[in-house]
Amino acid sequence: MFWAQLIVAIIGYVIFGVAFLVASLATGNTPGDVLSSFFGFFSMIMVAAEGGVEPDQQTLMAFAQPLRIFVLAGLIALVPSVYVNIRLAPFAAGSAAENRLLLMGSFALTRGQFWSIFGIYVLLIGALFALALVYSIASQILEILMSIGGGGGALALIAAIFGVLQIGATVLYQAFVLGLQLSTQGIIYRRLKTGA
Numbered sequence: 521m522f523w524a525q526l527i528v529a530i531i532g533y534v535i536f537g538v539a540f541l542v543a544s545l546a547t548g549n550t551p552g553d554v555l556s557s558f559f560g561f562f563s564m565i566m567v568a569a570e571g572g573v574e575p576d577q578q579t580l581m582a583f584a585q586p587l588r589i590f591v592l593a594g595l596i597a598l599v600p601s602v603y604v605n606i607r608l609a610p611f612a613a614g615s616a617a618e619n620r621l622l623l624m625g626s627f628a629l630t631r632g633q634f635w636s637i638f639g640i641y642v643l644l645i646g647a648l649f650a651l652a653l654v655y656s657i658a659s660q661i662l663e664i665l666m667s668i669g670g671g672g673g674a675l676a677l678i679a680a681i682f683g684v685l686q687i688g689a690t691v692l693y694q695a696f697v698l699g700l701q702l703s704t705q706g707i708i709y710r711r712l713k714t715g716a
Contacts, residue, residue, distance in 0.1 A: 521612050521613075521615060521616045523615070523621060524611050524612040524615040524616075524621060524622070524623075525612055527611075527621070527623065528605070528608055528611060528612070531604055531608075532601060532604075532605075535597050535600050535601050535604065536593060536594075536597045536601075538597075539593040539594070539596035539597035539600075540589065540590075540593040542593070542596055543589045543592040543593040543596055544589060544593075546592065547586075547588075547589055547592065549586045549589055553586050554586045554587065554589050554590075557584070557585070557586040557587055558587060561584055561587060564576075564579065602638075603634075605641075606630065606634055606637045606638055606641065607626065607627050607630045607634070608623075608626050608627075608630075609626070609630060609637050609640075609641075609705055609708045609709075610622070610626050610629050610630065610705060610708050610709035610712055610713070611623060611626040611705075612702070612705055613702070613705045613706040613708070613709035613710075614626060614629070614709045614713070617706075617709065617713075629709070629712040629713065630712065633712060637708060640704065640708065641704075644700070644701070644704050647700070648697060648700070648701075651693075651696075651697065655689070655693045658689060659686060659689065659690070662682050662683075662685055662686040662689065663686065665678070665679070665682040666679045666682045666683050666686065667679070
């Protein structure tokens with residue numbers, strides 16, 4: 521499963537790299553220009569933050585101009601990335617189940633199933649968004665409850681308990697989200713492989 525996830529990540533980086541080169545050619549900015557603008561942009565912000573002053577907006581915008589290439593590259597990479605990720609949806613789970621890398625087998629399994637898998641991912645993203653919203657609200661409530669313990673004594677103990685609860689909720693949230701993503705891939709693999 522590790523190698524399958526690594527291969528999917530490498531494919532994603534390659535797609536973005538090609539999209540970045542296409543965007544670079546389209547805008548006329550070389551990767552060196554973008555890199556120097558990137559470092560200039562962030563160093564200017566850091567210097568301004570250390571000095572406690574606002575950075576010069578015109579210079580900041582001049583540095584930020586070539587960085588728009590990342591937005592363009594992301595838009596160019598969007599369609600190929602979605603296509604490849606949907607076609608590789610059963611890759612990690614299938615590789616774990618069959619104890620071999622199932623790269624081409626994943627493409628074979630998903631042939632003719634693109635839109636149904638796309639629909640599953642749309643529902644998954646919607647569920648994850650709703651879950652993130654609920655987690656964010658609960659986390660803010662726990663932070664408010666933690667802040668009441670400034671005085672000491674029983675209030676400090678209550679604040680500490682809510683702090684531990686917040687850490688526990690974060691761990692549970694991350695584990696649940698990861699489990700939901702991986703189990704969705706497993707269900708897709710099982711349905712495509714066995715039809716059940």
